[in-house]
Amino acid sequence: MTTIAVLGRGRVGGGLASAFVRAGYEVTTAGREPGAAASAVRAADVVVNATPGAGSLERLTALRAELDGKVLIDVSNATTDGPDGLPADLLHPGSSLAEQLQEALPGTRVVKTLNTMLFPVMTAPASLAQAPVAFLSGDDAQAKKTVAGLLADLGWRREWITDLGGVRTARATEAAVLFVPHVIRSGGFRPFAVSIVS
Numbered sequence: 001m002t003t004i005a006v007l008g009r010g011r012v013g014g015g016l017a018s019a020f021v022r023a024g025y026e027v028t029t030a031g032r033e034p035g036a037a038a039s040a041v042r043a044a045d046v047v048v049n050a051t052p053g054a055g056s057l058e059r060l061t062a063l064r065a066e067l068d069g070k071v072l073i074d075v076s077n078a079t080t081d082g083p084d085g086l087p088a089d090l091l092h093p094g095s096s097l098a099e100q101l102q103e104a105l106p107g108t109r110v111v112k113t114l115n116t117m118l119f120p121v122m123t124a125p126a127s128l129a130q131a132p133v134a135f136l137s138g139d140d141a142q143a144k145k146t147v148a149g150l151l152a153d154l155g156w157r158r159e160w161i162t163d164l165g166g167v168r169t170a171r172a173t174e175a176a177v178l179f180v181p182h183v184i185r186s187g188g189f190r191p192f193a194v195s196i197v198s
Contacts, residue, residue, distance in 0.1 A: 001026055002150075005044035007037055007059070012075060012119045013050030016154075019123035023153040041066040046073065046146065053078035053097055061104045068107035071143045073150070074098050074170075075114040075122070077177040086181035090174065098137060098170035109143035111136060112170035113151065115177065117193030125156050125193075132193035136163045137170035162196065 002025055006017040009031045020027045028043060030036040041047050041063055051059055053076035060067065078097040082088035092100055098112035113136050114122045125132050134156050136144045148161050164173070176194050183192060 002046060003028070003044045004046045004048060004150075005030065005040035006048045006050055007040070008048075008050035008052070008076075010050065010052075012122070013048070015119055015123050016048055016050060016075070019154050020150075025153075038063060038066050041070065044070065046071045046150065048072075049074045049076055049101070051076060054080070054091055056097055057100050057104060060101055064105055064107075067105055070108055071140075071146055072101065072105070072108045072110045073114075073147055074101060074110055074112050077115050077174050079177060082181065084181070086184065087177050088181070090178070092171075092174075094171070096167075096171035096174045098167050098174070102139065102167045109138065109140040110167055111138035111140070111143050111147045112167065112173060113137070113147055116173050118180075118189075118191050120191045121193045123154050124191075125154075125160060128191060128193060130195060130197075131157075131160050133195045134161050135169075135173050136161065137165065137167050137173060139166050 004020050004025050004027045006013045006029045009029055017027050017029050028040040030040040047070050056076050078091035079087035080089045098110055102110040113134055138144050
């Protein structure tokens with residue numbers, strides 16, 4: 001059985017951890033307690049980065065040895081926030097958090113996904129009136145296949161999952177976070193996702 005470690009116990013991490021447990025996976029979680037993240041990562045096959053994006057690079061780089069050989073699912077967006085606490089600017093313009101993580105963790109297989117939607121959609125994609133899209137960005141094809149399988153167990157249909165290519169494509173999906181504050185101010189805090197209609 002695949003063992004999953006979810007780093008971060010906020011709304012995103014907590015929601016994903018609960019959903020993976022319901023799907024039958026063995027899940028451990030880690031917050032900010034000293035040593036908790038290292039222990040969780042060491043015992044896991046797949047690690048989910050659901051920590052706040054602004055501090056993700058530093059936190060995960062400290063786990064380089066534990067993350068070696070693992071699949072790392074990065075769902076975070078690294079931004080600076082505006083006065084209202086909503087994303088205002090990208091922290092890695094011209095790059096992405098996923099690219100920075102892959103460069104810092106060469107032995108880890110980073111896959112970016114689920115970062116173009118409000119967090120409730122991550123674990124309940126069928127709740128939207130129209131089909132959402134979960135994009136995959138990563139350099140390792142087998143890692144992306146593993147992640148696609150995990151997404152399917154969260155309710156994502158295969159036709160809702162789009163592989164964009166290498167990890168460099170994550171800079172496009174991470175930039176989509178700049179839509180979020182405007183959508184929330186316009187329509188309120190309700191579930192939505194970026195989707196491609198053709």
